[in-house]
Amino acid sequence: MLSKRYIKLILPLRLEWEPCYWLDRDVQAGQRVVVRFAGRRTVGVVSEVNVSPDIDESRIQPVLDVESGLDPISPEEISLWRFIADYYLCTVGEVYKAAYPGLKTAAEESSARSQQRKEALEERTVEVWKQRISRLEARLQAKDADLAKKHGEAVRSRLESQRREIAAELQAARDRLASFSHRLDISEDWSVLLAGIPEEAPEPVLQQAIAAGKPVLLKSSDRIHNYVLASAEQLRKGKNVCILVNEIALAGSLCEALKASFGELVLVHHSQMTRAAQRRINDAIRSGRPYVLVGTRSAIFVPHRDLGLIIVDNEESPFYKQSDTAPRYNARDCAVQLARIHGCSIILGSASPSLESILNARSGRYCMVDRNPDGREMHPGCKFTLIDIPAERKKNGMDGVYSRKLLEAMRWSKRTALIRGFEKPEELGEPQADVFTIPQAARTDLSAYDLVAILNADALFDPADFRSDEHAFQYLERLKSICPKLMVQTRQSGHQVFSIGSAEALLEERRNFNMPPYFRLIEFRVRDQRTAEALGRNLEKAGFSPMPAAEGVRVALPRDKQLQESKRKLRKTIEAFRSTFKADVVTDVDPV
Numbered sequence: 001m002l003s004k005r006y007i008k009l010i011l012p013l014r015l016e017w018e019p020c021y022w023l024d025r026d027v028q029a030g031q032r033v034v035v036r037f038a039g040r041r042t043v044g045v046v047s048e049v050n051v052s053p054d055i056d057e058s059r060i061q062p063v064l065d066v067e068s069g070l071d072p073i074s075p076e077e078i079s080l081w082r083f084i085a086d087y088y089l090c091t092v093g094e095v096y097k098a099a100y101p102g103l104k105t106a107a108e109e110s111s112a113r114s115q116q117r118k119e120a121l122e123e124r125t126v127e128v129w130k131q132r133i134s135r136l137e138a139r140l141q142a143k144d145a146d147l148a149k150k151h152g153e154a155v156r157s158r159l160e161s162q163r164r165e166i167a168a169e170l171q172a173a174r175d176r177l178a179s180f181s182h183r184l185d186i187s188e189d190w191s192v193l194l195a196g197i198p199e200e201a202p203e204p205v206l207q208q209a210i211a212a213g214k215p216v217l218l219k220s221s222d223r224i225h226n227y228v229l230a231s232a233e234q235l236r237k238g239k240n241v242c243i244l245v246n247e248i249a250l251a252g253s254l255c256e257a258l259k260a261s262f263g264e265l266v267l268v269h270h271s272q273m274t275r276a277a278q279r280r281i282n283d284a285i286r287s288g289r290p291y292v293l294v295g296t297r298s299a300i301f302v303p304h305r306d307l308g309l310i311i312v313d314n315e316e317s318p319f320y321k322q323s324d325t326a327p328r329y330n331a332r333d334c335a336v337q338l339a340r341i342h343g344c345s346i347i348l349g350s351a352s353p354s355l356e357s358i359l360n361a362r363s364g365r366y367c368m369v370d371r372n373p374d375g376r377e378m379h380p381g382c383k384f385t386l387i388d389i390p391a392e393r394k395k396n397g398m399d400g401v402y403s404r405k406l407l408e409a410m411r412w413s414k415r416t417a418l419i420r421g422f423e424k425p426e427e428l429g430e431p432q433a434d435v436f437t438i439p440q441a442a443r444t445d446l447s448a449y450d451l452v453a454i455l456n457a458d459a460l461f462d463p464a465d466f467r468s469d470e471h472a473f474q475y476l477e478r479l480k481s482i483c484p485k486l487m488v489q490t491r492q493s494g495h496q497v498f499s500i501g502s503a504e505a506l507l508e509e510r511r512n513f514n515m516p517p518y519f520r521l522i523e524f525r526v527r528d529q530r531t532a533e534a535l536g537r538n539l540e541k542a543g544f545s546p547m548p549a550a551e552g553v554r555v556a557l558p559r560d561k562q563l564q565e566s567k568r569k570l571r572k573t574i575e576a577f578r579s580t581f582k583a584d585v586v587t588d589v590d591p592v
Helices: 076-087 093-098 102-149 155-185 191-195 204-211 224-234 252-265 274-285 297-301 331-343 356-360 389-394 402-412 437-444 468-482 501-510 529-541 563-581
Strands: 005-008 018-024 032-037 040-049 216-219 240-243 266-269 290-294 305-315 347-352 366-371 383-388 417-421 436-438 451-454 485-490 519-524 547-549 553-557 586-589
Touching: 005 093, 018 032, 032 468, 076 093, 076 297, 076 331, 093 297, 102 155, 191 252, 191 529, 204 216, 204 224, 204 347, 204 366, 216 356, 224 240, 224 252, 224 305, 224 347, 240 297, 252 266, 252 290, 266 274, 290 297, 290 553, 297 331, 305 331, 331 347, 356 501, 383 389, 383 402, 402 451, 402 485, 417 437, 436 437, 468 485, 468 501, 519 547, 529 553, 529 563, 553 563
Parallel strands: 216 347, 216 366, 240 290, 240 305, 266 290, 305 347, 383 485, 417 436, 417 451, 451 485
Antiparallel strands: 005 018, 005 040, 032 040, 519 553, 519 586, 547 553
């Protein structure tokens, strides 16, 4: 019997340390084990083996069970968890809980038990058929021995008939056994599908950028064809592909193009799927089959294998940011780190890239591929009309909330999408159009409409949000990239968002005001103003310069060589405040 082995575990809890346990058998990092913590059973991930305890050994609890039926967590997954915990100032346990929530782990356990029962039943059935075949073979040998003797014609005829029956029964038994063996050892042949993928290479400028080994920022309104060709190139090399989309509802044309080229190789993963469906995706990926995975931000947590390429489409989208619960990560930035972990290529695609990505391209961290360097990204032939509401009212060119120019365009439109700003539904009358709020439109594929109109674009601007202009510009540019005709009504036709040719023009403002992407912004949300004031005083004592925020305070850290040390100091300050004031502090790095 082995002596006690001490291990450290990642538990799905907000713990600033990784607790130590013991067991009397060998385990590997990444295996999952059952332990008791704070009186409750929980499934932890082995993060370190053969450790030297830093507490009294009598206080160390034993591992209750080793979950042999659950697949181990890969080193790549744990590396990503640690990056997220460090970057977003949370614990690795919170990341583990997000990647493998309780229901998902329970589904895995249930699936593992079901699979074990199925395999055990099939093994018993195989053994029964083997025994039956052995008996039939013995009977056939005995019958052959009888036939070798001298017999009368009637007896020989009867023995030969019996032999044929035994031989037929034996062949049927062997066929039955072969079918079970095939089910137990089956391995799908994907060579037919792989042979049918496109052989065309991505355009040379994109190929060269990918070959440079840096993240590639692809600025283009027509990206799908290049996504398909870049994915095909990796599949031909025996590598897999992960494509992140900001919303599955917006990925219709992308999924259609991928399935047309790759068929059953395409897998889809998003948070609205059932746990059982997500588990099947995980199982398929772990099986070693080739895949092109299309998923929302949670797809970064699947157990990827042999990744050759990651694509983040509409990389500027705020929907990639998880803001409700910890870890409050941005899947775009995590995808860049995931590519580093797997040593694979990554493409960030957008019609109007984020300021963070533009700055990374300027500084040389990313390679920029600009498919339209001489002008804005637009739908081919997109007609954009800006309507000044005050000017139209002076000319009596408004009919309620509609300009008459818009009403005329709607009469000639086959299908119109109206995006309302501040207007109430009852103010719209009964328009012959589909009506959306601004957030609804952002989550809807509007490419099938021949006319899209924003009734009051002023609703895009929020003076309290420093990202407002950037988001408004990107919102309009995305509409221009997919709509044949876009009409925008506004009371601020002179706003810079309508005149600038690129989001890069907004970077200088950010530099002047010490704001992202030149500074790292971290927001701390607390329950009330009194707690916010106390937190602000503690941050000042620690040497930081807190700023008031809607629900707490903010801190801006320069992106310099001291950034990591500043974040560590900030984290210690917040933990000390939590402990002293018994306060719940929500930390949000890079809020959107």
